[in-house]
Amino acid sequence: MYNFDFVKPSNIPDAAKAMAADGAQALSGGQTLLPTMKQRLASPSVLVSLTGIPEMQGVCMADDGVSVGAATIHSKVAQEAAKLYPALAALAGGIGDPAVRNRGTLGGSLANNDPSACYPAAVLGSGATVHTNKRKIAADAYFKGLFSTALEDGEFITSVTFPVPQKAAYVKFDQPASRFALTAVFVAKYANGVRVAVTGASENGVFRWAEAEAALSANFSAAAIANLSASSKGMISDLHGTPAYRANLVKVLTGRAVSAAQ
């Protein structure tokens, strides 16, 4: 690993200042960043640890939904959101493994936007709002494709607010080696419609399955999507699954998520 300077600010303004430096890189849980740095595939000159900022920690109920601090570890979300937003808590409780969940954070996951990560499905599937040190970004505008987001240089996530749906569920089919999602589907039913977000399947990262949303908004049952099929175009092809297989999983898991959300 290349060396770097390490700073750990205790408030957002100080963090913003540190992040403005040339070659600065935010460090949250580090569960993806550290392995990357060990391989010498990333060489930040300054690492800004964001886990020492109290206002970026914890889960609470806000006016527009459940607010989760960006530096909140997955295991804490699993615990503290259990009553407020059970599907979100369950998703957080299924990321990686217990030790990863004790370090990895919501903000880190979203900033990285791995195409197989779990949290992007919850954020997009809930129509959540991403709060940064500079602005608010709607979920639909945040995800820009593979490992790509709306975040600008020096910008970092401070919290995310999730509108709480009437019903929701996340069903993940593990990629057996990495335990990321081979494909996973987050389904959330709101008063104004159903959102279906799919992760792990597309070469462009998390996406909404519009046909299923329309069908489920009309009839929220697994039967409603029985005649739909997800297109395999643009789906990931790798050792663990063909595009056609992933397309099949999208449909199967969507149905299972709807059933689980009943």
Next chain:
Amino acid sequence: MPKDSGIGASSKRREDVRFLTGRGRYTADIQLHGQTYAAFARSPHAHARIVSIDTKAAEAMDGVLAVFTGADFAAVGGNPAGWLIQSRNGETMKEPKRPVLAHGKVRHVGDAYAAVIAETVEIARSAVEALDVVFEELPAIVDMAAAVADKTNRVHDEIADNVCFDWGWIEDNRAAVDAAFKSAPHVTSLKLINNRLVPNAMEPRASIGVYDPGTEDYKLYTTSQNPHLTRLLVAAFVMGIPEHKLNVIAPDVGGGFGSKIYHYGEEALVLAASRRIGRPVKWVADRSESFLTDAHGRDHVTTIELASDKQGNFLALRTETLANVGAYLSNFATVTPTFLHGTLMAGPYKTPLVYVNVKTVFTNTAPVDAYRGAGRPEATYSIERVVDKMCRELNLDPVEVRRKNFIQLDQFPYTTPVALVYDTGNYQATLDKLIDIGDFAGFEARRAKSAKAGKLRGLGLSTWIEACGIAPSALVGALGARVGLYDAATVRVNPTGNISVMVGAHSHGQGHETVFAQIVSSKLGIPEANIDIVHGDTSKIPFGMGSYGSRSLAVCGSAMDRALDKVIAKGKKIAAHMLEAAEGDIIFADGKFSVTGTDKAKTFGEIAFSAYVPHNYPLETLEPGLEETAFYDPANFTYPAGAYACEVEVDPDTGRVEIASFTCADDFGNVMNPMIVEGQVHGGVAQGIGQALLEGCTYDANGQLTSGSYMDYTMPRADDLPMYTVDHSCITPCTHNPLGVKGCGEAGAIGSPPAVVNAVIDALHRAGKNVTHIDMPLTPSRVWSAMNA
């Protein structure tokens, strides 16, 4: 009542205490004064000519102590293959030089072409990045069939068709086998791939080279399953270091599974580097390096054909295999697909005619060598899959077909058509036991229950045999081995009566420190706590061949048993002297030497003390001391065998396979420590299930490793596996070693893959899906695709 100590007891493992408290001492844990660090420059290309390497910038870096390239080792030897195999046409196999560092060409991704020694690991790695190397890329040779057909692209310039050898076993039988196929009422054929695996011992390889300029002695700490073999290879073949000036120490080793049998270039490099800079040089692989450079396992493409009558009696068996050896020949690479594979193609069956053809092929991939089971899993998989397919084609019961083809009890010793002599076995017994403990009778009810939950349940069977306890030196020598395959033990009775036993076997998880002490305890009648087993240091132990091929107990344990016999014989001499009796009248039992028919006796401790305080010994006829060494060269292989059953549930919507149950009925001969035997079976079965469902090492067409980390190479995890039901109560003791033991380390990995695959195919058939075969690993995607083809 279970015993609480000695042979047959489930003695708790003494080595566990240090492992459980963080006091194990693995190579990476060793810190030496003045220690420096090596990092390797590894090829990013599968196949390229090295045009030039400019080391100046790297050498000029602060903290860099030395830089090595292939040129530095051009004058020393290569790492040899342990067995010379003859092709069908009588030619000797091709054996290209395997250098310490690649010189002229790199031949697989990860092939080391330079090394840097520096004050810290990070400096060494930065200096590797500072090497200015120019490659001329060459087409990658990855696919075996293409490699054989391609006459222009060559992994080694001197080998035109990339074939190491073309082996027939037994060539003289070929015509008879072919004739039997021509007239057979039924022929079942199957093309299958035995998937390439990465052994993945949890401890990555590591080596520390230490040169003492004062004594001109070398010391090598390394992650090895056989320190003496490593010393022999480094000293006599690669580096030319006098053997008596090299001490190889394999301290605690975190698993091997074959991958740490072999000598690797990194070991030679750290020794050469330590000599050059006069300080210890340490190298610890990271997991990525392990994936790229540890010898991989399996990787066969086989067509197998079984000729039978309509009732399922086997008439003849014929196979054609391409076996990948990778870019260079690793030490056991040539014996694994031949004498550890072809000779096993009779299985536990009395098939009268068998012919095996194996072509081994060089490719631009990491070397392939023995991995848990080594050849025998490949043989077992081929046989048990084709037998299963035959049963389906002829609508026969797979249990009954196996029964009628088994070698029967009255046929032992049994000479197979592939030249092994099975000394003993009882295959009906293990199959009966399996049917009982696996509750075959209840399968239909379980299947109905699974169906209610929307799952397809299947039952798969595998009856297997292996040859282990490798093996008589005379036999292996005749077959091309360049070493002997005995083992050795020294029993040193200390003056106060406690005992140190120095053994040639090496424990890297098997529990020798406990089990070997149990045997000594039983034999000498002294407490296990008074016995220490010493292994892993060539300066302490007699020359032994180490641990692999389930040989430790059968071969080294037998050597120890012989040495104990000598100790007892010597003890009798001493007792005769002390008790003023004839030596022939002394009996040894329960830790006492006594004069038969009298109450005159000496304890073992008294004899031991006397041996070292020989105040009144008749020195002409009685030497002081009580220490004996024995070398044991077995008369034959041992032949463990067993029957395995797997039940799976397949999710029809996703193709995901879950192991519902796994049951083993094994015959390992006599069992020394049931707890440890069961643990060995569990671990072997887990690796077999891993091969069948999860693990696959893959290269793309450019020779890039696409499964190079735990992100993509699926290691079996706790939630992938069930509790296993294992039994080893069917015992036919080995007839030719003193302990009557056969070996249990590889069994699980040998017998389990076909049971799993047979179970999945069974589940699909019962659901009306006409799927005859799916290649391993049976990932959800593959199973779903086969179901929806």
Next chain:
Amino acid sequence: MTKVTVTVNGKSVSRDVEGRTLLSSFLRDGLGLTGTHIGCDTSQCGACVVHIDGLAVKACSVFAVDVAGSSVKTIEGMANADGSLGTIQQAFQDHHGLQCGFCTPGMVMSTAALLAENPKPTEAEVRHYLEGNICRCTGYHNIVKAVLAASGQDVPAVAAE
């Protein structure tokens, strides 16, 4: 270099470290606590699991500077005060829950974390919790038994469910 003070197994220790020094190398190279093992580069094998302020984490994926002021517990801190094996360690020995010993420290540390949050886990819960700890030797059977035994449960009964 930054001076970092951490409480390790109940004792306060200070060392100068670089920003890039991982907690695992701080423990292994800095303090000689070599029971924390390194088995992979991708934060998956779990051989390096330690507790930071009571939470199980992978020490290979944490910077030492980032845990300044924290309390770290390693395998070396798991025995009883008199040096005898702790309950979990003893259960692993009793049930043959280890072979080569390399993954063992991580297994023990993860087990301790599991039992702290779920004192009577089912077999399935044990397997699920240990998904981040890879063992190549045991096939997990005896590890699962050891964990169940360490939780004070009747092993055959729980495993049969």
